[in-house]
Amino acid sequence: MRFNKLDLNLLVALDALLTERNISRAGERIHLSQPATSNALARLRAYFDDELLVPQGRQMVLTPRAEALLDPVREVLMRIDSTIAEKPRFDPSTDTRSFTLLVSDFTTTVFMQPLIEKLFHEAPGVQVHLRAQNARPVEQLEEYGADMLIIPEQYVSAKHPSMTLFEETYMCVTWTGNPHIQGQLSFDDYLAAGHVVADYSGARQIPAFDGWFLERFGVKRRIEVTAPTLASLPSLVIGTARIATVHKRLAQRALQYGLPIHVWEPPLEIPVMRQTLQWHRHRDKDLALQWLRERAIEVATLI
Numbered sequence: 001m002r003f004n005k006l007d008l009n010l011l012v013a014l015d016a017l018l019t020e021r022n023i024s025r026a027g028e029r030i031h032l033s034q035p036a037t038s039n040a041l042a043r044l045r046a047y048f049d050d051e052l053l054v055p056q057g058r059q060m061v062l063t064p065r066a067e068a069l070l071d072p073v074r075e076v077l078m079r080i081d082s083t084i085a086e087k088p089r090f091d092p093s094t095d096t097r098s099f100t101l102l103v104s105d106f107t108t109t110v111f112m113q114p115l116i117e118k119l120f121h122e123a124p125g126v127q128v129h130l131r132a133q134n135a136r137p138v139e140q141l142e143e144y145g146a147d148m149l150i151i152p153e154q155y156v157s158a159k160h161p162s163m164t165l166f167e168e169t170y171m172c173v174t175w176t177g178n179p180h181i182q183g184q185l186s187f188d189d190y191l192a193a194g195h196v197v198a199d200y201s202g203a204r205q206i207p208a209f210d211g212w213f214l215e216r217f218g219v220k221r222r223i224e225v226t227a228p229t230l231a232s233l234p235s236l237v238i239g240t241a242r243i244a245t246v247h248k249r250l251a252q253r254a255l256q257y258g259l260p261i262h263v264w265e266p267p268l269e270i271p272v273m274r275q276t277l278q279w280h281r282h283r284d285k286d287l288a289l290q291w292l293r294e295r296a297i298e299v300a301t302l303i
Contacts, residue, residue, distance in 0.1 A: 010047070013040035015077055017053060018070045019143050021060045074142060078282040090287040092123035097288050100129045102137050102149040105229040107275065110249045111150070111165070115299045122295070141280050147289055148296075153274040162278040163293070165300040169272055171251040172264040173234045173244045180241050185264040189243075194224035196236045196244040219268065234261055245270070249303070 016026035017037070027037035045052055050065040062070070090097070103112060108130060119126050131146060138157040140146050149156075156162045172190065174181050181189050225236055233244040234254035238261065246254075251263045277296055283289050 007043070010040055010044055011073060011077060013037065014044055014052075014069070015073050017041055017044070018062060018066055018073065021053060021062065023060075071142075075282070078280060090291055092126065092291055094125065095123070095288070096125040096127075097123075098127040098129065099148070099288075099292055100131055100146045102131050102133045102140055102146045102151075104133060104150070105231050106247055106250065107150045109231045109253070110247070110303060111275075111299065114303060115296060118295055118299055119292075138278070141278065147279065147283070148292070149278045151276055151278065153276045156276050156278050160278055160281045161284055162276050163297070165275045165277050165296060166303060167272045167274050169248045170245055170266055170270045171248050172266050173237055173246055173251055173254065174242075174262050174264065175238045175240060176260045176262055177239070178237075178241050178262070181243070181262070181264075185243075185267055187267040190267050191219075191221070193222070193241060193243040195221040196225040196227065196233050196242050197221070197223050198228070198230045198233065199226035200228065234259055237261065247273075 012030055013026070013032070016029045017023070017040075020026040020029060023037050023041065024034055026032075027034050030037075032040070041053065048065060048069075051063050052066040052069075053060045054063060055061075101112075112130060116128055119128060131140075133149070133151065134140060137149050137151060137155070138160070141149055141157075141160065150165065153164065172185055174185070174193075180193065224242060227233060227236060230247065231250055231253075233246050234251060236242075237244050238259065245266065251261075254261055255263060277293060279289060279293070
């Protein structure tokens with residue numbers, strides 16, 4: 001199929017090449033061999049009269065022409081998928097569908113289990129794939145790498161629709177044997193203690209909400225331990241004089257698991273975190289995703 005002398009099948013290859021900037025990875029993404037992907041790149045170069053991808057050291061970088069094509073090509077493919085390729089109906093009891101959600105470990109811990117349980121009973125043919133958020137989670141949506149994103153409100157993009165799932169507050173956690181904090185937690189105690197915090201510097205370079213807030217309002221903590229997950233923080237204060245500021249639901253779970261910790265109201269006012277569901281604007285009318293959003297809202301009212 002051709003449009004204005006362009007083989008429209010090449011648009012899929014072009015999107016993969018511009019996104020991955022690597023012939024092998026682009027081929028894996030669209031299930032083509034490396035020679036076939038190289039051939040597609042050659043045909044695209046001939047059509048656009050531009051190299052599109054050029055070597056720079058050990059990497060491939062986009063030419064200015066390719067940079068200009070990146071967003072329009074992705075938009076075209078997403079419009080096709082949302083208006084033509086998707087079924088006009090969705091029956092959860094019989095249909096099969098694979099959903100990919102970008103989530104943090106906090107969301108995985110407190111929200112995904114009841115949601116997956118609900119989907120299991122209502123839609124036995126549905127598959128759910130949870131993926132860690134990278135440094136630019138909204139771009140993962142725009143690159144069609146995920147169906148939905150669950151993220152704190154301040155990080156959502158105004159370009160795409162979203163809705164609040166649930167609200168979360170914060171608590172402070174210390175070891176029951178902490179020699180300096182017993183009976184009450186003062187602001188001076190909070191500042192004097194060493195802190196255990198989450199650090200996503202490798203995979204998801206979005207700061208944790210408590211760190212974002214405290215830095216924004218000038219509260220300086222003495223950070224002594226960093227961890228790659230939020231759920232691990234309560235256990236890491238045990239046996240130390242340190243403190244962690246954690247989501248209330250995570251603190252409650254740690255108590256339920258019998259960890260030897262005290263849970264305190266923070267000695268400073270930390271605003272409520274609104275955990276938000278976001279999806280691509282071109283997927284707004286996707287009946288399967290509409291159904292999934294409704295299930296997510298139902299579960300959010302119960303956690």
